[in-house]
Amino acid sequence: MACFSWLCVCNNNQRRKQVAGPSSSLQSINRTRSRKRRAEHRAIVPTTSSSSDEPTASIPTNNSLWSGSASSEKSIPQLYEEKAHNLRQFTLKELKFATYDFSKLLKIGEGGFGSVYKGFVKNLDGKEEEVVAIKRLNPYGLQGHKQWLAEVQFLGVVEHKNLVKLIGYCAADTESGPQRLLVYEFMPNKTLDDHLFNKAYPPLPWHVRLNIALGAAEGLLYLHEGLEVQVIYRDFKASNVLLDQEFRPKLSDFGLAREGPTGNQTHVSTAVMGTKGYAAPDYIETGHLTVKSDVWSFGVVLYEILTGRRSVENKRPKNEQKLLEWVKRYPPGSAHFTKIIDPRLENKYSMNGAREIAQLANFCLSKSAKDRPKMSEVIDILSRVVTYEELDGEEEPHRLSTENEEESETESEFDLELQSVRRRMLHLAKLRESTGVIAKRRLALISKVGVGVSL
Numbered sequence: 001m002a003c004f005s006w007l008c009v010c011n012n013n014q015r016r017k018q019v020a021g022p023s024s025s026l027q028s029i030n031r032t033r034s035r036k037r038r039a040e041h042r043a044i045v046p047t048t049s050s051s052s053d054e055p056t057a058s059i060p061t062n063n064s065l066w067s068g069s070a071s072s073e074k075s076i077p078q079l080y081e082e083k084a085h086n087l088r089q090f091t092l093k094e095l096k097f098a099t100y101d102f103s104k105l106l107k108i109g110e111g112g113f114g115s116v117y118k119g120f121v122k123n124l125d126g127k128e129e130e131v132v133a134i135k136r137l138n139p140y141g142l143q144g145h146k147q148w149l150a151e152v153q154f155l156g157v158v159e160h161k162n163l164v165k166l167i168g169y170c171a172a173d174t175e176s177g178p179q180r181l182l183v184y185e186f187m188p189n190k191t192l193d194d195h196l197f198n199k200a201y202p203p204l205p206w207h208v209r210l211n212i213a214l215g216a217a218e219g220l221l222y223l224h225e226g227l228e229v230q231v232i233y234r235d236f237k238a239s240n241v242l243l244d245q246e247f248r249p250k251l252s253d254f255g256l257a258r259e260g261p262t263g264n265q266t267h268v269s270t271a272v273m274g275t276k277g278y279a280a281p282d283y284i285e286t287g288h289l290t291v292k293s294d295v296w297s298f299g300v301v302l303y304e305i306l307t308g309r310r311s312v313e314n315k316r317p318k319n320e321q322k323l324l325e326w327v328k329r330y331p332p333g334s335a336h337f338t339k340i341i342d343p344r345l346e347n348k349y350s351m352n353g354a355r356e357i358a359q360l361a362n363f364c365l366s367k368s369a370k371d372r373p374k375m376s377e378v379i380d381i382l383s384r385v386v387t388y389e390e391l392d393g394e395e396e397p398h399r400l401s402t403e404n405e406e407e408s409e410t411e412s413e414f415d416l417e418l419q420s421v422r423r424r425m426l427h428l429a430k431l432r433e434s435t436g437v438i439a440k441r442r443l444a445l446i447s448k449v450g451v452g453v454s455l
């Protein structure tokens with residue numbers, strides 16, 4: 001599966017080229033919640049059992065996981081303690097039984113963190129069997145345990161239709177080393193990554209793509225604003241968007257999630273973690289993490305949804321390998337814009353909708369974190385675009401000669417935008433000459449509105 005999993009993006013000096021965002025800036029997050037200083041964090045995962053097959057001690061004795069929430073009223077571990085009874089504690093024996101001893105035939109995926117198996121566990125009443133996904137972490141060092149613990153605690157606390165449900169966990173010591181497993185609700189339709197990029201699957205229709213984006217945005221909004229404590233997801237990417245029976249999205253993988261800044265803090269300072277191609281450049285550069293880092297990653301995925309291309313594709317020609325640099329050459333207001341739209345959509349998409357999604361993506365990809373929209377604003381825009389019913393995606397505009405095309409691709413975004421405006425004005429002028437009085441008035445109005453209008 002995804003190859004950049006749990007990648008530590010270490011090059012702090014690396015500065016990526018930005019996709020230009022709109023000039024208007026939004027208010028930065030106005031955080032009014034006052035949170036008391038929390039003195040210490042208590043144990044949250046069950047304590048040691050002498051049997052090698054029983055859950056073992058997994059108690060965080062330091063606060064490193066939760067350093068960002070030193071002043072929160074309630075931290076994730078506290079909330080976890082209140083809700084922990086919701087999670088089941090499995091023995092390794094139970095999970096071996098559930099997966100036919102981790103049979104290769106039941107393996108459904110592999111990430112940087114371990115293998116995922118389909119499994120069958122009995123309900124608590126022991127009567128019915130439930131299909132689950134069981135993630136078994138690779139033998140690991142401290143970091144693996146830390147991420148497992150974060151996942152148990154965050155998913156033990158959150159509850160939202162767009163976040164995957166954690167059913168339980170297992171921590172056991174065996175002769176071959178410590179075992180850490182997670183048991184999730186089973187999501188039958190793989191991930192957004194599979195459906196966008198794996199040609200073995202039929203292409204996702206336009207409206208399904210938009211609804212997936214909208215659901216994922218709602219999941220992020222819940223994390224950012226819907227809990228007592230702010231949560232920064234930190235690993236938003238297409239392979240972490242699981243799809244259910246109806247292709248509704250659920251975010252998975254909370255191993256890198258962090259509590260957000262509190263009190264007067266504007267950000268959380270942390271080692272830079274995430275996935276190459278999705279992490280916000282300001283975060284990579286400074287290690288300063290905010291919810292706006294998630295908004296950046298969301299912008300990247302919006303472009304993946306529009307184009308059907310991954311954020312980084314090393315097999316493409318050099319000037320097309322980095323998605324954000326490539327799409328910069330085809331801004332939403334330009335005549336070339338349709339060139340970036342996923343050809344697998346076969347023009348069955350809303351033209352205006354696609355332009356607005358690209359504008360929204362650019363907004364999310366604003367260079368300065370504070371200029372990026374809040375997820376609530378992202379949702380407002382997506383909710384509107386989802387209602388556009390016409391699938392009037394254009395044919396690719398007439399291709400220029402190869403020579404001209406190469407030339408035009410090196411032109412700046414501004415030049416392209418300008419050319420597009422000029423073309424539209426000329427077009428409008430021609431139309432004015434050949435239309436009646438009423439139409440003339442309408443066109444005059446349209447030309448006043450300017451760049452954003454496509455005829």
Ligand SMILES: Nc1ncnc2c1ncn2[C@@H]1O[C@H](COP(=O)(O)OP(=O)(O)OP(=O)(O)O)[C@@H](O)[C@H]1O
Nearest residue numbers: 001002005109110111112113116133184186187239
């Ligand atoms: N709850 C689930 N239900 C069904 N399949 C799942 C579930 N969770 C994970 N999978 C499958 O397992 C695969 C691997 O998931 P995993 O999260 O370990 O890796 P990844 O997202 O591809 O990479 P990364 O390690 O970077 O997150 C997913 O792509 C998906 O196909």
Ligand SMILES: [Mg+2]
Nearest residue numbers: 111239240253
């Ligand atoms: Mg994942």
